[in-house]
Amino acid sequence: MSHEIRQLSIFIENKQGELTEITEILSKNEISIKSIMLIDSTEFGILRVIVDKVDLAKEALTKEGFSSKINSVFGVKIHNHIGSFNEVVKTLSSEKVDIKYTYTVNDQDFGIFIFRVDDCERAIKVLQNQNIEIIESSLFQ
């Protein structure tokens, strides 16, 4: 039972049609996008996706000239009560786990916080010790 999710970050230039080109490549290779998150600066952006077949996605994108990188992230189930996010962040911070970034995605039934941290394995362990529910990576397969 694994909790580490292999997220793919794709470097993109801010120009027209760039995003379509990536989604075309993924769909042509029958890769299903489970979550998508775009951040940008004035000149370029990073598209972070969680897909069902990450190695195939990377290979297909590389072939078409896109630079991408696979990083481990993990997901925490969002509970619908005040302080749910705070609890997660507080635990990580008290254990000196460095959070690089976090964003939310929605499954049909519930929301998920995705975290990228400096030490994924340890973060999962300390959260589980606090009985915080970590999403199984199989959810995104």
Place this chain on the structure above:
Amino acid sequence: MVWDKAETLPREELEKIQHKRLLETLNRVYSNVPFYKQKFDELGILPSDIKSIEDISKLPFTKKQDLRDNYPFNLFATDMSQIVRIHSSSGTTGKPTVVGYTQNDMDVWNEVMARVFTLADVNSKDVVHNGYGYGLFTGGLGFHYGAERVGAAVVPSSGGFTSRQLMLMRDFGATTLTCTPSFALHLAEKAKQEGYTLDDFKLKVGIFGAEPASEGMKEEVKRALGIDYVEVYGLSEIIGPGVSASCKYSNRLHVFEDHFYPEIIDPKTGEVLPYGERGEIVFTTLTKQGFPIIRYRTGDISSLAIEPCKCGRTHVRMESPVGRADDMLIVNGVNVFPSQVEHVLSTIEGLTLNYQIIADKKGFLDKLDIMVEINESLDLDSIGEMERLKKEIQSSLLNNLYINATVKLVEPRSIERSMGKAVRVIDRRAK
């Protein structure tokens, strides 16, 4: 070790010799070569107007096109009966350029090549494996006779047949390798594939030239073969290999100034530049008889240093050519060569060596955009990391080349290519 005491002459004495020899050369070409007589007459100059070696700047330049226009022998300054050797370029970009040597020219050539071998500490105890091509190209024979002159045993293997070359290098105990740097790397790779180790060879030094090599490539040759790297520079129009070579104290190359007089000029205006400044290197032969040449524009970009060298030689040292004059860009008054930009990029992690320089106008000022391809060793997942990388490249370009460029990070396939070769420079400024 210095081969010839002419290499250590006090500058004053050297300049006297240079001036005397220049006058002899000018008299020879003025009376024997109609091309030079016509050019000097047009400018109203007589050889006797050259009162010191500095006056050389009054003389007209000679260009590659002049050699083509005078194909094959019209620039020769002696009767054909005096010529003992003829070399020629392949002529892939026009009519071939042809050069001829008298016996005296051959002696000069062998002497300067003997100086090169001595710079590399090669002597009669050594076995020289010569992998330069033998034939019309001056490389093979130039190295061959120079090695014989210092008394070394020469193996004239020429290019090709890599496996056999490796076997001969091992069996004959070659101590010295002479070839192009790219052939040296090819030999090293093939040796590894065929199961050789460095212990199978007795190599201690290589003398490399005939093509440009970046600092990175030189380091790679040294590492892959476990040898010292002596760089040699030359061109057939001047004599062949042996115009200049590096010593172990610096990576600059001593120009054999008693035979070849170097100048650095601004390639756009033709004006002579002071020591230390970069520009096109121009040579005048001082002792050649068969094919003397006056102020020949090499197209190579270099600089000259006059400071004394620890090896004791007094001859000026030229910088290993940093590029071709044709590739030079002038941006707000600063000279920029693509090879310099490439060198800066090669020192920064996370980039491919594929880049493109775009020069444009913004109002009255020039502006420079440099597109740089990222590679995947970089933490692609962080905007902060990318911004940092961009700033690092910009400040490195500013600190090393004194240019203010806007760097744009692009995807690996972004840079335009033509015929499989990346286009390095796009100049959108009005000419």
